[in-house]
Amino acid sequence: MSRSHRITVLAGDGIGPEVMIEALRVLDAVQAKFGFQVTRTEHLVGGAAIDATGHPLPPETVDASEKADAILFGSVGGPKWENLPPDIQPERGALLPLRKHFGLFANLRPGVCLPSLTHASPVKNELIKDGFDVLCVRELTGGVYFGKPKGRHEENGEPVALDTMIYRKSEIERIARVAFTAAMGRDKRLVSVDKANVLASSVLWREVVIEVAKDFPEVQLSHLYVDNAAMQLIRRPGEFDVLVTENLFGDILSDEMAMISGSLGMLPSASLGQRHENGLYFGMYEPSGGSAPDIAGRGIANPIAQILSLAMLLRFSLGETGAADAIDAAVAKAINDGYRTGDIATGAEGEIRVGTAAMGDAILA
Ligand code: NAI
Ligand code: MG
Numbered sequence: 558m559s560r561s562h563r564i565t566v567l568a569g570d571g572i573g574p575e576v577m578i579e580a581l582r583v584l585d586a587v588q589a590k591f592g593f594q595v596t597r598t599e600h601l602v603g604g605a606a607i608d609a610t611g612h613p614l615p616p617e618t619v620d621a622s623e624k625a626d627a628i629l630f631g632s633v634g635g636p637k638w639e640n641l642p643p644d645i646q647p648e649r650g651a652l653l654p655l656r657k658h659f660g661l662f663a664n665l666r667p668g669v670c671l672p673s674l675t676h677a678s679p680v681k682n683e684l685i686k687d688g689f690d691v692l693c694v695r696e697l698t699g700g701v702y703f704g705k706p707k708g709r710h711e712e713n714g715e716p717v718a719l720d721t722m723i724y725r726k727s728e729i730e731r732i733a734r735v736a737f738t739a740a741m742g743r744d745k746r747l748v749s750v751d752k753a754n755v756l757a758s759s760v761l762w763r764e765v766v767i768e769v770a771k772d773f774p775e776v777q778l779s780h781l782y783v784d785n786a787a788m789q790l791i792r793r794p795g796e797f798d799v800l801v802t803e804n805l806f807g808d809i810l811s812d813e814m815a816m817i818s819g820s821l822g823m824l825p826s827a828s829l830g831q832r833h834e835n836g837l838y839f840g841m842y843e844p845s846g847g848s849a850p851d852i853a854g855r856g857i858a859n860p861i862a863q864i865l866s867l868a869m870l871l872r873f874s875l876g877e878t879g880a881a882d883a884i885d886a887a888v889a890k891a892i893n894d895g896y897r898t899g900d901i902a903t904g905a906e907g908e909i910r911v912g913t914a915a916m917g918d919a920i921l922a
Pocket of ligand 2: 809
């Protein structure tokens with residue numbers, strides 16, 4: 558009997574459905590080639606769900622995802638739904654509740670720039686001439702985003718607002734384990750980013766990361782303060798392998814890394830929850846960018862971020878490593894062969910300008 562898996566497909570809004578079509582064609586191809594089966598069901602989310610049901614995250618979508626091994630997510634949002642109350646807006650009413658509901662505490666964002674695409678990066682090309690390939694592991698459900706107390710009040714007639722940066726040992730330990738495990742599958746170099754010279758939560762962070770490191774003696778661990786990390790990423794981007802950091806620092810550094818890579822349309826992400834006994838995670842996988850309403854409906858969006866998100870899903874949630882490697886290699890080959898959607902095209906000689914579907918064709922080929 559062939560291996561069988563189950564996923565939910567939440568395409569969402571804007572370019573979401575357009576790039577999802579290409580990812581699903583790739584999924585069909587790797588299933589046939591690598592001999593496994595994925596049962597997939599498509600469900601409403603975001604603005605599309607608001608239009609159909611009045612709510613951005615219908616219970617049916619959550620129920621179906623609970624029965625699945627993973628969620629392949631497109632993107633949500635757009636001008637049409639921007640002025641709705643926060644809790645029924647596409648992003649705040651669907652994306653954040655999904656992360657919370659499934660306890661997706663580990664956000665993995667690879668920043669990758671292939672040697673043939675370094676011209677798309679704003680950093681000096683000599684710094685990334687051999688390519689840029691860094692994995693950022695960001696803690697996603699703790700820290701200052703969720704810490705209590707939080708809020709706003711008045712003191713002596715003056716408005717005061719506060720947030721609390723708080724981490725429990727268990728929260729740091731589990732994200733550190735994800736990062737060390739990821740490093741083991743890569744170049745075995747991990748940089749932990751904190752602000753241990755100032756913040757108590759960072760002192761604990763560093764202590765716990767050092768403790769977890771004992772279980773991963775092969776991984777070379779180093780520490781950077783976040784301000785220095787922001788500098789070093791620009792100064793010597795080629796020297797990083799895996800970064801692990803808390804929620805707020807990771808939000809900022811992962812955007813910096815996206816910029817070094819050049820195009821949002823190339824970058825996938827994984828948000829991982831519980832790790833099962835077999836070493837796989839429940840996870841939600843989506844492009845790093847949004848629904849790109851400015852180009853939606855024109856068939857020109859870059860499908861690569863969605864396709865690489867599928868590869869991460871196959872790797873981390875289904876354990877189909879061969880298929881994941883094949884997709885990564887096919888994307889690299891399409892780029893090296895010169896295929897370019899508008900976001901990564903420069904008009905240079907040898908480039909083949911393509912739309913969404915033709916990029917999908919090139920990768921499938
Ligand atoms: P965006 O990421 O959608 O677009 C930023 C720029 O990047 C645009 O010029 C867009 O055309 C381009 N871009 C993004 N993905 C691309 C692709 N695959 N191929 C080619 N070009 C691409 O961010 P923006 O404009 O800030 O937000 C648009 C909408 O998306 C908003 O409603 C926002 O709330 C939502 N959004 C949703 C996210 C999600 O679903 N996870 C994340 C970020 C934004
Ligand atoms: Mg951000």
